[in-house]
Amino acid sequence: MKPANNTMAGLGTTVFEVMSRLAMEYGSINLGQGFPDQDGPEDVRRIAADALLEGPNQYPPMTGLPELRQAIQAHARRFYSLDYDWRSEIVVTSGATEALADCFFGLLNPGDEVILLEPLYDSYPPIVERSGAVPRYVSLQPPEWSLPLAELEAAFGPKTKMILLNNPMNPASKVFRREELETIARLCIEHDVICLCDEVYEHLLFDGLQHIPIAGLPGMRERTLRIASAGKIFSLTGWKVGWIEGPAELMGVIAKTHQFITFTTPPNLQKAVAYGLAKDDSYFEGLAGGMQAKRDRLVAGLEKVGFDVLPSEGTYFVSADFRPLGFNGTDVEFCRHITVEAGVTAVPVSVFFRSAKVEDLARFCFSKQDAILDDASKKLSDHFGA
Numbered sequence: 001m002k003p004a005n006n007t008m009a010g011l012g013t014t015v016f017e018v019m020s021r022l023a024m025e026y027g028s029i030n031l032g033q034g035f036p037d038q039d040g041p042e043d044v045r046r047i048a049a050d051a052l053l054e055g056p057n058q059y060p061p062m063t064g065l066p067e068l069r070q071a072i073q074a075h076a077r078r079f080y081s082l083d084y085d086w087r088s089e090i091v092v093t094s095g096a097t098e099a100l101a102d103c104f105f106g107l108l109n110p111g112d113e114v115i116l117l118e119p120l121y122d123s124y125p126p127i128v129e130r131s132g133a134v135p136r137y138v139s140l141q142p143p144e145w146s147l148p149l150a151e152l153e154a155a156f157g158p159k160t161k162m163i164l165l166n167n168p169m170n171p172a173s174k175v176f177r178r179e180e181l182e183t184i185a186r187l188c189i190e191h192d193v194i195c196l197c198d199e200v201y202e203h204l205l206f207d208g209l210q211h212i213p214i215a216g217l218p219g220m221r222e223r224t225l226r227i228a229s230a231g232k233i234f235s236l237t238g239w240k241v242g243w244i245e246g247p248a249e250l251m252g253v254i255a256k257t258h259q260f261i262t263f264t265t266p267p268n269l270q271k272a273v274a275y276g277l278a279k280d281d282s283y284f285e286g287l288a289g290g291m292q293a294k295r296d297r298l299v300a301g302l303e304k305v306g307f308d309v310l311p312s313e314g315t316y317f318v319s320a321d322f323r324p325l326g327f328n329g330t331d332v333e334f335c336r337h338i339t340v341e342a343g344v345t346a347v348p349v350s351v352f353f354r355s356a357k358v359e360d361l362a363r364f365c366f367s368k369q370d371a372i373l374d375d376a377s378k379k380l381s382d383h384f385g386a
Contacts, residue, residue, distance in 0.1 A: 007130045014122055015351045019335065023345040029376045031298075032335075032347040034170070034316045036367040040235035041276065041283070048239075048272035060267040062259050064092025064243065071274040072228075072243055079202075080213050082221070088248040091255050092270060094262040095240035096200050096229040101127050103196050103225055106257035107250065108133040112161035115152075119171050119352030121198070124164060133161065137355035142319070143310045145174040149183055156187050162194045163187075165214060168201040168314030171352050171363045175209050175313040185217045194250070195220065200229035200242070203284050205314040206292040215245075222247045225254070230273040233287070235367070239269050291316070291367060298366040301377025305386045316367040319349055323360050325384050330359045338362075342383035344376045 003009065012018075016033045023030040039045060063069065069086040076082040084090055093099040100123065108114065110132030116124055118139050128135050136155045140147060165184060167176045176184075188195050195214055202211045215224035225246035231237035244254060299309050299318055307320035322334050329337070331348035339345045349361035366373060380386075 005130070007126055011126055015347055019339070019345050019347055022336065022339050026340050026343070028339045028343045028345045029372060029379065030345045031364045031366070031368065031373075031376055032345045034365045034367065035237040036235040036316075037369055037372065038235065041279075044234055044236070044272050044276040047275045048268045051268035051271040057267065060264050060270060062264055063255050064090065064265065065267060065270045065274065068092055068243075068270040068274040071277040072245065075277045076226075076245060080211075080216055082213060082215055082226075082245070084245045085248065089246060089251050091244045091251060091258055092265050093242045093244060093258060094265045095231065096198065096227050096242040097123055098240075098258075098262055099227045099242045099244045100124070100196075100198065101261060102254050102257045103227075103244065104128055104131045104133070105261075106253045107194060108161055111159065113157065113159040115155050115160060115163040115193075116354075117147075117163075117165065117169070118354060118356060119169075119349060119358070120164075120354075121166060121170055122351060125354060134159075135354070136160070139353065139356035140169075140172060140174070141356070142172075142321075142358065142361060145169070145172045145310075147176070147180045147183070152183070153187060156191045156193065160191055160193050162196055164196045164198065166198040167214075168199075168205060168211070170201065170315050171317050171319065171347070171349060173310070173312035173315045173317050173319065175205055175211070178212055181212055181214045181217060185214055185220050188223060189219045193223070195224045197224060197226045199226055200232045201315045202228060203233055203287055204291055204316070205288060206295060207313065209313055222249075225250060230269075230276070233284075234273070234276050235287075239273075241265055241269050241273050294366045294368070294370070294373060297370060298364060298373045298377065301373065302364070302380070305377065305380045305384055310361070316365050317363050318366060319361045319363045321360050322362055331362055332359075335362055338380065338383070343379045 019032040069090045073086040104127050108131040112133040113136050114128045114133050115136050138152050215221050230241040306325050310319045312318040331350050335346050335348045346362040346364045350359045
């Protein structure tokens, strides 16, 4: 047989699946894969269940139910004073990963360059490469994860078509500051570059930090695409409902791409998300506050074990340096070790890098029940003799 596509055939299994399988094999507490272990609001789920039974269950409009696109429009206005036309500037997708693919496949040509900030979500490079474009990596280094401005500026060139900004950033748990966003905006404008923003953790910022969409900065709305996720906003990651907001000039091409990838998204889930986006402020504040409490709980446990825990400003995750524990292997070896020997699973941070070498950090997910977080901390403490 003739060979398969080089990019896709050369991929390994995602680290989340690898570590989850290992956790199942050894009966380990899985703090590797990033999803809550409790479903989101019952009223949102009830709307989805009722809509499924009541119907219709046929194809909804390709770009999304009008009521959901109108709710997304209202959400952007309410939280960020961003104004999008729900008819031409919003597309509902089957999750944020599909949204990324729609943007890459619809806008990139072979030979275009895309700036990726690492550590990065592991789906980014293969989708960029499958589009025919070339990734250019700029590495943020622990523990501060500050944006290296000279390296960033050097990455922009005549072939640069797009920069992907993940804010809040998975897995670094970093929230970009206004000064950093202004630098990115300036470079995008100077080089006529599209800014694709993965903002799925927009409502999961801690310690009083506020999310600043780069689309709201001067000169950026017309060149920015904003990706969001109902799965993260409502702790319903299995629903795979996402969306893209952006200028009509770009969204028209993205909608054409979307029609031949998934075409549409289940209508009952769309109805429920539309309802959920109208929830009052207390829901969104409680979401961040509840997750911050879980972060603090796990951080306290990890520090007691002896980890050097890095700051976590947002997302579901916290990274910790395991060298103080006396383990001298790589992060891949460490994560396998604690899965097999301690009964707790984490993800090695090195898998989120392509151009830099960082092998002393493990990423833990804290969007779990308190009892599970406590049990994980105790298992690690018992194993390392803390």
